[in-house]
Amino acid sequence: MxxxxxxxxGLSIVxxxxxxxxxxxxxxxxxxxxxxxxxxxxxxxxxxxxxxxFSEPLNDFAFWISDVLQEDLLAERIASxxxxxxxxxxxxxxxxxxxxxxxxxDNRELRTAPSGEEFHFMKCRTFVLPTHxxxxxxxxxxxxxxxxxxxxxxxxxxxxxxxxxxxxxxxxYWLETSLGENELAEKIARLDPYTxxxxxxxxxxxxxxxxxxxGR
Amino acid sequence: xxHIKEYIPIVGQSIIDELYLLAERLEGKVIQTVxxxxxxxxxxxxxxxxVPLMEEIGVEMYWDLIKGGENFFNVTKKFxxxxxxxxxxxxxxxxxIFMETSLQNVANMKMNGxxxxxxxPQPIVLIKNRSKLPExxxxxxxxxxxSNPDRKLWRFLRQFMLEYDACIFxxxxxxxxxxxxxxxxxxxQFLVSPSIDPLSAKNKEIPRExxxxxxxxxxxxxxxxxxxxxxxxxYLKDPVGVIEAYKLVKRYIDxxxxxxxxxxxxxxxxxxxxxxxxxxxxxxxxxxxLVIDPAHNDIEINALQRASDVxxxxxxxxxxxxxxxxxxxxxxxxxxxxxxxxxxQITNDYSGVLVRTVEGTARSIRQLLQSPEYARRLGENGHxxxxxxxxxxxxIRDYLLLFLSTMHKGDVVSL
Numbered sequence: 031m032x033x034x035x036x037x038x039x040g041l042s043i044v045x046x047x048x049x050x051x052x053x054x055x056x057x058x059x060x061x062x063x064x065x066x067x068x069x070x071x072x073x074x075x076x077x078x079x080x081x082x083x084f085s086e087p088l089n090d091f092a093f094w095i096s097d098v099l100q101e102d103l104l105a106e107r108i109a110s111x112x113x114x115x116x117x118x119x120x121x122x123x124x125x126x127x128x129x130x131x132x133x134x135x136d137n138r139e140l141r142t143a144p145s146g147e148e149f150h151f152m153k154c155r156t157f158v159l160p161t162h163x164x165x166x167x168x169x170x171x172x173x174x175x176x177x178x179x180x181x182x183x184x185x186x187x188x189x190x191x192x193x194x195x196x197x198x199x200x201x202x203y204w205l206e207t208s209l210g211e212n213e214l215a216e217k218i219a220r221l222d223p224y225t226x227x228x229x230x231x232x233x234x235x236x237x238x239x240x241x242x243x244x245g246r
Numbered sequence: 247x248x249h250i251k252e253y254i255p256i257v258g259q260s261i262i263d264e265l266y267l268l269a270e271r272l273e274g275k276v277i278q279t280v281x282x283x284x285x286x287x288x289x290x291x292x293x294x295x296x297v298p299l300m301e302e303i304g305v306e307m308y309w310d311l312i313k314g315g316e317n318f319f320n321v322t323k324k325f326x327x328x329x330x331x332x333x334x335x336x337x338x339x340x341x342x343i344f345m346e347t348s349l350q351n352v353a354n355m356k357m358n359g360x361x362x363x364x365x366x367p368q369p370i371v372l373i374k375n376r377s378k379l380p381e382x383x384x385x386x387x388x389x390x391x392x393s394n395p396d397r398k399l400w401r402f403l404r405q406f407m408l409e410y411d412a413c414i415f416x417x418x419x420x421x422x423x424x425x426x427x428x429x430x431x432x433x434x435q436f437l438v439s440p441s442i443d444p445l446s447a448k449n450k451e452i453p454r455e456x457x458x459x460x461x462x463x464x465x466x467x468x469x470x471x472x473x474x475x476x477x478x479x480x481y482l483k484d485p486v487g488v489i490e491a492y493k494l495v496k497r498y499i500d501x502x503x504x505x506x507x508x509x510x511x512x513x514x515x516x517x518x519x520x521x522x523x524x525x526x527x528x529x530x531x532x533x534x535x536l537v538i539d540p541a542h543n544d545i546e547i548n549a550l551q552r553a554s555d556v557x558x559x560x561x562x563x564x565x566x567x568x569x570x571x572x573x574x575x576x577x578x579x580x581x582x583x584x585x586x587x588x589x590x591q592i593t594n595d596y597s598g599v600l601v602r603t604v605e606g607t608a609r610s611i612r613q614l615l616q617s618p619e620y621a622r623r624l625g626e627n628g629h630x631x632x633x634x635x636x637x638x639x640x641x642i643r644d645y646l647l648l649f650l651s652t653m654h655k656g657d658v659v660s661l
Contacts, residue, residue: 039264043647046415046435048423067657079635146393150418152437155651158660159267179260193658 037163040185042154051149066119068153248445268646269303277307278359282368295443318347328396330563383652391586416566441641447544460549474504474554479519494608506536574628579621581610597628
């Protein structure tokens with residue numbers, strides 16, 4: 031019998047660090063020294079808090095650089111970092127550091143945030159819990175995708191891959207290794223989840239699975 | 247009081263299921279929460295809703311109140327103002343009055359929680375009971391905008407904050423590093439936004455007839471647009487500034503202004519501010535400065551908010567501004583100051599309008615009254631944002647995670 035897929039959920043609480051940045055040097059210092067959970071939080075907060083909005087999410091660093099420091103070139107570079115290409119927070123952090131350092135080399139004059147508009151570094155603590163949902167077959171998996179919470183969907187697609195440093199999202203891994211659904215697994219792995227709402231993503235995955243069931 | 251299952255049609259079954267999953271992990275733990283008033287103000291409102299719901303999902307939670315006389319609450323009102331950055335004389339005598347009542351509460355209050363959650367400065371000294379419950383986890387919850395506090399008072403309160411295991415603030419801008427310079431111990435800090443109860447008398451759907459009855463009771467016309475600010479009579483809510491903005495709008499649009507507040511038992515400044523508001527209203531029949539009947543407070547506030555065409559919150563300082571949350575939940579276009587927790591609720595020009603001046607407030611009110619489609623869009627976006635982030639079910643989840651956080655360290659915790 032195939033190994034069932036057990037659905038988990040990831041629920042996070044936000045921690046305040048009390049650290050803030052007034053300029054790019056402060057921001058760089060924070061990115062270099064704060065824990066990975068801070069980098070993760072500032073690059074993923076938007077996805078869960080504004081999951082119903084259609085506009086492409088900006089990460090917090092890019093938004094502050096653009097909105098407050100008005101360094102639009104740098105903001106675009108930071109916003110354009112393709113998180114799907116990184117398999118760990120450490121790599122992602124290094125990429126941000128490289129971009130900001132390169133920018134600072136060419137741009138010596140530092141802009142300072144007005145009082146009250148500093149960047150506040152935060153981080154998140156995530157609790158991972160098993161839900162009561164499981165799927166043994168592709169049919170059951172399709173049904174569960176419609177039923178699970180958005181936190182559960184978010185955990186298996188985003189959090190598990192990047193924070194737990196897995197090679198792919200949990201769904202694709204199970205579809206391939208337990209059901210031998212390599213093509214479907216590949217299609218889900220190649221989705222661009224950062225440019226969709228969570229409900230949009232849920233629908234897309236459900237459609238892919240349903241089409242596969244219909245085509246059997 | 248609503249039952250937890252009644253929230254399912256609003257937030258979805260899976261969100262409620264997750265509350266039960268978290269509550270299971272707290273089985274056998276007793277939560278004790280303490281504040282200074284059972285009625286009036288946002289904290290009491292939240293606890294009145296939250297404590298029964300916590301019990302329903304299986305979390306043992308008790309709510310206690312500290313005691314204090316008029317002198318004590320006059321002092322804590324000064325604290326409130328000074329923490330918001332207003333000039334107040336925080337003399338040694340003032341601190342002595344605070345400590346005298348606080349130590350009486352320390353001596354008299356029975357502490358019996360595994361996790362103890364203390365709200366705001368009034369009961370902060372209860373941490374002095376820590377030695378009686380050495381195994382308990384102590385959390386201090388600050389609901390106030392402390393982005394620019396009176397430094398003397400902050401230092402005074404900080405000594406108590408440093409004894410807690412964790413402190414909670416409502417917005418990132420309130421956070422300051424809390425490190426004990428002698429021991430090097432850093433206090434954990436969390437961000438927890440307050441919330442509203444969508445099923446409470448203040449926020450539930452009500453029939454048009456109920457709204458009309460309330461408007462008639464207070465002599466408010468249904469023929470002219472209604473601009474309102476529903477907030478305590480408090481200098482920090484700037485009701486006089488709202489009247490000035492209204493006067494600028496009135497040059498072009500024949501509208502009414504409703505100012506409506508209730509009286510919190512721990513707010514001695516109410517009468518003075520209310521008198522000043524009436525003076526500035528200058529007998530304009532279209533300005534309605536109302537003190538809401540406490541017996542019908544919630545339903546009348548609900549009716550006034552739903553009757554409004556534009557809702558204003560022109561605060562000079564704010565902890566979070568639950569009045570904004572209430573207004574957005576009712577899909578109303580909101581014009582509010584960019585202070586405290588308001589920017590967490592309003593993305594400018596997407597889910598409301600953020601302002602900084604009387605003139606800006608007036609301009610935005612005019613624009614919204616003249617552009618109903620724009621106003622509708624802002625209201626709808628605001629409603630969606632509140633539904634997803636600022637309802638009581640999210641607040642309960644945050645507290646459950648917070649309680650678990652006192653027992654489990656690490657960035658990713660598997661339970």
